Amino acid sequence: MTAKVFIDGAAGTTGIEIHERLAGRRDITLIAIADDRRKDPAARAEALNAADAVILCLPDDAAREAVSLIANDRTRVIDASTAHRTDPRWTYGFAEVAPGRRDELARATRVSNPGCYPTGFLALVAPLVRAGIVPPALPLSVNATSGYSGGGKAMIAEFEAPGADDAATGFRIYALALGHKHVPEMQAHAGLAHPPLFMPAVARSYRGMLVEVPLHLSLLNGTAGDIRAALADAYAGSRIVRLAGADPTLLTLEQCAGTDRLDLFVFANEALGQVRLVAALDNLGKGAGGAAVQNLNLVMGLEETEGLRL
Structure with missing residues (x-):
C-alpha cells in the first residue's frame, strides 16, 4: 500500500x-x-x-x-x-x-x-551543549549567508529581473532589528540561556547556505579536538550529516547546493585559542x-x- x-x-x-x-x-x-x-x-x-x-x-x-x-x-x-x-x-x-x-x-x-538557518546552527551547537563543551549560559553569535531562493518568489524575481543591478543585490545583510523569527528556535533547541546574536545575509547565488559560529576556546570546556570528537560522535553513521575535512580552500556557499546533505567543518587555531564552526547546506534541501x-x-x-x- x-x-x-x-x-x-x-x-x-x-x-x-x-x-x-x-x-x-x-x-x-x-x-x-x-x-x-x-x-x-x-x-x-x-x-x-x-x-x-x-x-x-x-x-x-x-x-x-x-x-x-x-x-x-x-x-x-x-x-x-x-x-x-x-x-x-x-x-x-x-x-x-x-x-x-x-x-x-x-x-x-x-x-x-x-528552519534553514537553525538547521546549520543547531547541527553545530546542540551536540556541544549536550556534551558540556559549550556552557548553556555562553552568549553565542552566528553569521550566516543564504542563496536568494530563501526569500521566496518575491526575492527570486528581484534578483532575476532583467537589468537587475548586480552591485545593489550582490550581497546584503538584514534582520538588523535583531528580532529574526529563527532566533527562538535556535535558542530553544540548542538549550541556550540566551538568544544567539543572529547575523544573516543573502548573496547573489540561487541556492546554498553557510552558517558559522565563532568560539573562543578559553570560554569552553574542551579543546578543538574535543569539539571534533563530539560532532563526529553525534553524526556517526549518518548519510545526511557528516563532519568534513578542514581544508578552507574547499568551502563555498554552494558547497551542498542541489543536495539534501549537511556538511560540518571545524577550523581551529590552537595558538590563538579560536575556533570557527561552519555548516554548509542547501537552503532548499536539508534546509x-x-x-x-x-x-x-x-x-x-x-x-x-x-x-x-x-
Missing part, C-alpha cells in the same frame, strides 16, 4: 522542491487539487483529511488554519512554516539533532520542519524540502533517505 500525501502550498518554492523529490516514487501517491480550487477551504479540507500525511508549505497563519481543518486523528502533519517550531506539542523534525529523535518522529502525528521529505519518510515508516539527493 502506498502512502497518500498532500502538499498544501505545492506552488511555492519549498512545495515545488518537495514535489520534485516525491514525484515518481512508488511508495507515495500525491493528492492534488485543481489550480482554481487551491484556495477553496472545502477542497483543501477534503484533501487534508484524505491524506495519510500532509506537508504544509504555507505562511504561519495559513498553516495553523490548515491544521484546524483536519478532523481526524489519523492524518500526520509536517509543517514547514515557523508556526509550531517551539511548540512542545509538536515534534521538532531534525532527526539528527538529539538522541532518540528518530524514534520520536516515527511515532509523531505533528512534526515541525526546522527545507529535503528535510520535509526525510521527515515524511520517518513518520510513514519508509526508508529515511528515499527520494533525497545525497
Whole structure:
C-alpha cells in the first residue's frame, strides 16, 4: 500500500522542491487539487483529511488554519512554516539533532520542519551543549549567508529581473532589528540561556547556505579536538550529516547546493585559542524540502533517505 500525501502550498518554492523529490516514487501517491480550487477551504479540507500525511508549505497563519481543518486523528502533519517550531506539542523534525529523535518522529502525528538557518546552527551547537563543551549560559553569535531562493518568489524575481543591478543585490545583510523569527528556535533547541546574536545575509547565488559560529576556546570546556570528537560522535553513521575535512580552500556557499546533505567543518587555531564552526547546506534541501521529505519518510515508516539527493 502506498502512502497518500498532500502538499498544501505545492506552488511555492519549498512545495515545488518537495514535489520534485516525491514525484515518481512508488511508495507515495500525491493528492492534488485543481489550480482554481487551491484556495477553496472545502477542497483543501477534503484533501487534508484524505491524506495519510500532509506537508504544509504555507505562511504561519495559513498553516495553523490548515491544521484546524483536519478532523481526524489519523492524518500526520509536517509543517514547514515557523508556526509550531517551539511548540512542545509538536515534534521538532531534525532527526539528527538529539538522541532518540528518530524514534520520536516515527511515532509523531505533528512534526515541525526546522528552519534553514537553525538547521546549520543547531547541527553545530546542540551536540556541544549536550556534551558540556559549550556552557548553556555562553552568549553565542552566528553569521550566516543564504542563496536568494530563501526569500521566496518575491526575492527570486528581484534578483532575476532583467537589468537587475548586480552591485545593489550582490550581497546584503538584514534582520538588523535583531528580532529574526529563527532566533527562538535556535535558542530553544540548542538549550541556550540566551538568544544567539543572529547575523544573516543573502548573496547573489540561487541556492546554498553557510552558517558559522565563532568560539573562543578559553570560554569552553574542551579543546578543538574535543569539539571534533563530539560532532563526529553525534553524526556517526549518518548519510545526511557528516563532519568534513578542514581544508578552507574547499568551502563555498554552494558547497551542498542541489543536495539534501549537511556538511560540518571545524577550523581551529590552537595558538590563538579560536575556533570557527561552519555548516554548509542547501537552503532548499536539508534546509527545507529535503528535510520535509526525510521527515515524511520517518513518520510513514519508509526508508529515511528515499527520494533525497545525497
